[in-house]
Amino acid sequence: MRGSPFSDRNSKDSGKTTINVTDGTLIPLKDEGTLLSAWNISFFGAIALLVILPLLSPDPYLRILSFVPDGLVATFSVTLVSIFFALLIGLFAGLGRISQKRFINRIATVYVEIIRGIPLLVQLFYIYYALGPLLRLKGPAAAIVAMSICYGAYMAEIFRAGMQAIPRGQMEAALALGMSRSMAMRKIIIPQTIRIILPPIGNEFIALLKDSSLVSILAVSDLLRRGREYASTSFRYFESYTVIALIYLVMTLFFSRLVAMMEEKLRHRGKVH
């Protein structure tokens, strides 16, 4: 389950707002030795298995590995395109959530409430099957639409919390210098927001990468579906899904490490100059 993605970490000693990501993904930190070694064991263990298994028994492991790469491409395209639109939707919905115009505020809030209250799988079904006759979207397009709308709501909350974490004095200083509210947002508030929301956005990216496996039911040949295709023709269910699981694991662990490094770097920015 998702908790609130925001809370203060070390805010006393660093004097800056940082974000503690409480989503499920494992984010290793430098000073947490046990987490780091857990990451090492999982990541390098998974890679080792992906190398050793095909070497020991090329049939079926090597065959599976050569069968799934186009699924990997599909998984990444769906994820990247969805995250792009989710960010766009999230930015505007997040601005809407802090808007002083009641109507806009209400629309954005209702959007967030509705979307976050419905499981992603149900949303996928809804857009592909229930609205299918109306929208006439193909599998990949429906997947991207559903995931963008769904993750847009979560992104909106990240943008909202990020913008609200910027001290009020920043907006006041910008206004006092003669800037308009929108210019102050663009030049002062949003650049500072991006710095603090990059880690949680990276985390959403990882979550979306994992959730993208749901689109395999919409006739999208993603990683999971390719594995299923191999399994159902060869009846090698254990081997197929083992490889698929290992590939997902390597990807998510790799990206969570990347996010952790980014977070570390952002926290120290400004002190190195």
Add this chain to the structure above:
Amino acid sequence: MEKYIEIIDAVKSFGSVKALQGVSITVKKGEVVLIIGPSGSGKSTLLRSVNRLERLDSGRILIDGESVTDPGADIRHIREEVGMVFQSFNLFPHLTVLDNITLAPICVLKKNKDEAIETARRLLAKVGLSDKEKAWPEQLSGGQQQRVAIARALAMNPKVMLFDEPTSALDPEMIKEVLDVMTELAREGMTMLVVSHEMGFARAAAHRIIFMDAGQIVEEAPPETFFTSPREERTRKFLEHIL
């Protein structure tokens, strides 16, 4: 001298708290007016109303004859000419010192970049921080940050400067460096409205001191008479506390 800031019967409440209960002040061009008073007396609210960071419930404020409080007022244009310095500095942490100062002149006044940088360097020299133009705000001490904030406000070439407790967040040893800059500014003839309890600055630079309490003006006088022979009992009590 001509009237520069006119505050006429300003009233403002926050919920049930009456912050301002009919305050009227006139500041002439080149005058330095210091507002003192206990916390909650409405002095910051009054100052923040002058550039409409707070909106009055009733009453009017004119700057150089132009209404600030009129709903149709071109408030952005007015704010260009009214510099403000905050208690918490409010430098932009994602910008270097130089960019903090040049941002508004470039984006708001549409000055060209070289010109803005030249002005910024001149102002940094004036506040004694020429060597800090590439620094980030968090690398500076509080006193240095506040001097950059003053330079940032001055870069808009304002006609009046508002100071909202500019030294309250500073360690004692840094207060003087900020007050020196403010005193210099006063000497150059800048019109200034200052909320502060710095009595040294009051004696050195203020033309007039206004004592506020409970959203009203209790007493106003030039510094020499204000400190030596306050008329009101409330003023005397307050002065005993802070002197």
